[in-house]
Amino acid sequence: MKTILKKILQKAGLYFFLQGNYRSFLSFIDRMSLRIRYSKYKGSGYECNFCGRSYKKFAPRYSSKEDEGALKKYDVIAGKGENIYCPYCMSTARERLIVQMLKDHFTTDHKRILHISPEKKIFNYLRTRANVTTADIVPGFYKLIDHNVEYADVTRLSFPDETFDLVIGNHIMEHIPGDKKAMHEIFRVLKNGGQAILQVPFSEVISETIEDPDINDPGKQSELFGQKDHVRIYNIQDYIGRLKNAGFTVNYISPVMLKKYSMYAIQPGEGFIDIRK
Ligand SMILES: [Zn+2]
Numbered sequence: 001m002k003t004i005l006k007k008i009l010q011k012a013g014l015y016f017f018l019q020g021n022y023r024s025f026l027s028f029i030d031r032m033s034l035r036i037r038y039s040k041y042k043g044s045g046y047e048c049n050f051c052g053r054s055y056k057k058f059a060p061r062y063s064s065k066e067d068e069g070a071l072k073k074y075d076v077i078a079g080k081g082e083n084i085y086c087p088y089c090m091s092t093a094r095e096r097l098i099v100q101m102l103k104d105h106f107t108t109d110h111k112r113i114l115h116i117s118p119e120k121k122i123f124n125y126l127r128t129r130a131n132v133t134t135a136d137i138v139p140g141f142y143k144l145i146d147h148n149v150e151y152a153d154v155t156r157l158s159f160p161d162e163t164f165d166l167v168i169g170n171h172i173m174e175h176i177p178g179d180k181k182a183m184h185e186i187f188r189v190l191k192n193g194g195q196a197i198l199q200v201p202f203s204e205v206i207s208e209t210i211e212d213p214d215i216n217d218p219g220k221q222s223e224l225f226g227q228k229d230h231v232r233i234y235n236i237q238d239y240i241g242r243l244k245n246a247g248f249t250v251n252y253i254s255p256v257m258l259k260k261y262s263m264y265a266i267q268p269g270e271g272f273i274d275i276r277k
Pocket of ligand 1: 048049050051052053086087088089090091
């Protein structure tokens with residue numbers, strides 16, 4: 001019944017509109033509820049670099065039962081744990097890390113940027129400064145973030161060579177069976193000297209990347225990779241190696257070097273992968 005209804009709504013062009021609004025509504029409820037529950041924690045401790053509010057602690061985000069086996073087993077840095085959501089605006093630890101890096105280490109003003117699978121908060125930060133093109137393989141899903149979002153298969157981009165100064169695809173590679181092809185494509189569309197932000201969940205416990213690009217079984221993917229739509233868990237060194245093979249110069253900024261950002265409640269153990277063409 002659910003599938004039939006989904007198909008009818010998709011045909012009528014209403015599915016993503018209704019789903020998007022429904023998600024916005026749920027997110028609004030979550031936000032209001034967090035603001036109330038965390039009002040007692042207002043004060044110094046952590047500061048949100050999106051909304052500027054400070055709290056003694058931020059809200060946690062725990063993994064689901066289905067996902068937690070693999071995430072725990074391989075100690076995956078995957079955006080879960082304590083102090084993930086800002087209780088006021090619900091920015092996440094991974095978004096706060098990216099926006100701080102953008103503020104401190106990137107020149108974004110008037111630049112040409114490709115933002116793949118755009119996160120609302122990061123897109124809103126960039127849109128007032130730069131010329132941002134947003135894209136995804138399911139663009140309908142992102143219409144409420146940017147109504148101009150384009151269709152794009154990252155393994156076969158339609159943009160000409162050397163179009164962008166910066167490509168952001170935050171936590172997308174672990175979803176893409178042909179990740180190496182996607183890296184080559186991103187390299188191709190970047191201008192010389194351009195930069196990419198392609199953070200992924202990773203493990204330092206496994207000696208090699210665990211993957212199955214042909215898998216199409218959400219239950220099994222949760223069990224193996226810790227999320228129902230992931231096709232791998234990267235070993236961090238292997239991930240950096242794949243980026244280098246695509247032609248990039250890569251510099252890993254370790255979690256120790258990011259300690260200066262700990263007041264923004266970034267995720268402990270997450271480094272920043274500095275990627276340049
Ligand atoms: Zn906030």
